[in-house]
Amino acid sequence: MEFLKWSWYVAYVLALLGLSGYGCHRLCIVYLYLKHSWRRPEIKTRFSELPLVTVQLPVFNEMHVVKRLLTSVAQLDYPKDKLQIQLLDDSTDETTSIAEGEILKLQGEGFDAELIHREDRTGFKAGALENGLETAKGEYVFILDADFVPNPDVLQKTIHYFTDDKIGLIQTRWGHLNRNYNLLTRVQAMFLDGHLELEQTARNRSGRFFTFNGTGGIWRKECISDAGGWEHDTLTEDMDLSYRAQLRDWRFIFLNEVETPAELPVDMDGFKSQQHRWTKGSIQCCKKVLPAIWKSKFPLYVKLEATAHLTSNFAWLLLMVLCFLIFPNTKYQPEMSLWVKALIHIPIFIFASGSVVFFYLMSQKALHPKSWWKEIVYLPCLLALGIGMSINNARAVMEALLNMESGFVRTPKYGVEKIREEKSSSPRKSRYKAIKSATPILEFFFGVFFLFVLIDALLNGNLVSFIFLLPFPLGFFYTSISSFAISWSAATGDRQVE
Structure with missing residues (x-):
């Protein structure tokens, strides 16, 4: 039994370490941005005739x-x-x-x-x-x-x-x-x-x-x-x-x-379709061009960054693995002192989760220096949506790895805008829809599972786990129910842009 506990725990920590690696890469990007963003490109000269x-x-x-x-x-x-x-x-x-x-x-x-x-x-x-x-x-x-x-x-x-x-x-x-x-x-x-x-x-x-x-x-x-x-x-x-x-x-x-x-x-199915295409395509490119990059004459630091960029979507697979390991780890964790747990988990949390928060806050501060703090309230939603998209995007990664062919699925557009906090037009009916899949059903079951895990953590008085796990059911329920709502509207003949 002790061997099983350690097996679950080691697998759990390894998945987190993998996610932490990509989190560390985000922090490196922020460092490079702060160091080099002032180097604006300059126009060499101007065309005398356009x-x-x-x-x-x-x-x-x-x-x-x-x-x-x-x-x-x-x-x-x-x-x-x-x-x-x-x-x-x-x-x-x-x-x-x-x-x-x-x-x-x-x-x-x-x-x-x-x-x-x-x-x-x-x-x-x-x-x-x-x-x-x-x-x-x-x-x-x-x-x-x-x-x-x-x-x-x-x-x-x-x-x-x-x-x-x-x-x-x-x-x-x-x-x-x-x-x-x-x-x-x-x-x-x-x-x-x-x-x-x-x-x-x-x-x-x-x-x-x-x-x-x-x-x-x-x-x-x-x-x-x-x-x-x-x-x-x-x-x-x-x-x-x-x-x-x-x-x-x-x-x-x-x-x-x-x-x-x-x-x-503007709707979940369109967003999923776009993300699936981008994720699958990036892994296809990884397989196609990464060997040529490593054979090139470019410096090592350039090759390493390109590798991190091209492989970054493998993080979706790690997140899916983590989803399967979270509950066994909470139930069958090996005995160790609180200090050892803190020494292992705090750095991992900083790089795996804290880096995400810091990364996106920095982008808002760079683009909206006077109002960036207003975006803080949306960070939990960002984390939850990222988790909720893991099934959709992990499927795209696997399709690319297994050379499963698929067409270029367009992202539906409806000509909607929101300017000055007012919707520019009334809802528009459209027959354009993203391609449906069974993904929302799986997302819903994941949401139910993590709701159970969340309640279990609360009943056992584990508030730290409760807070950490909260984005999981929220994310999976949001992505699944949003897709179900679109299917329901289509089935009832009331397909509209929200």
Whole structure:
């Protein structure tokens, strides 16, 4: 029996140590950010004559947002004769007819605008971008997803960095049109702020690899070609091309002060679909490019950071393992003194959980120096949502490891915003839905299980465990019940954006 106790405990501690390792990496990112964020890139010189830019807009069934997208692109502060607009449309619904009308309007206003419609979605988004490049006239390619609304001055603030011939990509920081729309969008914004403000800035300005975010960035067309072009053997073609280009010695620039606003998914199924695609795609990229990174001539510290970045989603598997080990550990823990327990658990807690809180607070402080403290109340929600997403994302990791193929599942967009704390429109009915799975059922059972574990801890007077475990049932119930609510609305014919 004693052997079994120690077996449970050692496995539990090892899972926590693995999570602590990734937590330590977060703290390293914060350190690099604080050390290097002041090193803003400088424009080498300015173009005497602005170059031709091709704006590529890949869309698939975006009837709610395609007009908004084209309208915002038409408002770019850039000469019409230096702008080519490509709407890369793979749609199978009325998006195409809406787009045709909008493209005709742009052509009537003097824009070089074209609709490129594909019946065959080979390669999904990567295939559409690759197809568009065949007729792209610009030396530079500005890519925008359908849910983005670029600020008019974005090209003027970015294009002159390309006077340096070795710059292959300029990436802007995403903003959030509907940050305050509901609790889910609020927490999503915090997750993305951590990645975009801290991670991207720290990696880029400290000389590490950093990646194109798939949209809101401008590529030098020569760089895309030199790196081998768009490939569609992963679900994150942006990350794949980024690593291949940097391995070819192209340099990238991340401009955290230049914001390109976008719409966040407003419902749980859309968020899960997006996270599944990003998680699975990153592991596919890990398998594809990590060997090449270690064979490259880059310094060891660059290779180590790239490894931590590409393997970071394995933390979802560790979190799932932890879920199975928590209850046995509370019941069958080996005898040891309180001081020994403290010596083991306090450092682990600081790196595994405390690092998450510190990381996301730092991102809010960097972006909102006068109001960052208002976000503290959402940190428990962030922790709970991260736990609740573990089943969805762990499944994505396993699918990538087992080479299970899946299509590029779009994230539904509805053209909703929340500006100045007021909803900009009434709820909109839509037939767009994310693909359903059995994941919510499993999440619900996990929620029930952890509710039992939570009550058990309370009845045994273990308040420390009670506080530590509280986000687990909350997270699993939130992700599962939110998905059930969407399915119920669809079944009753009342599918709406919240």
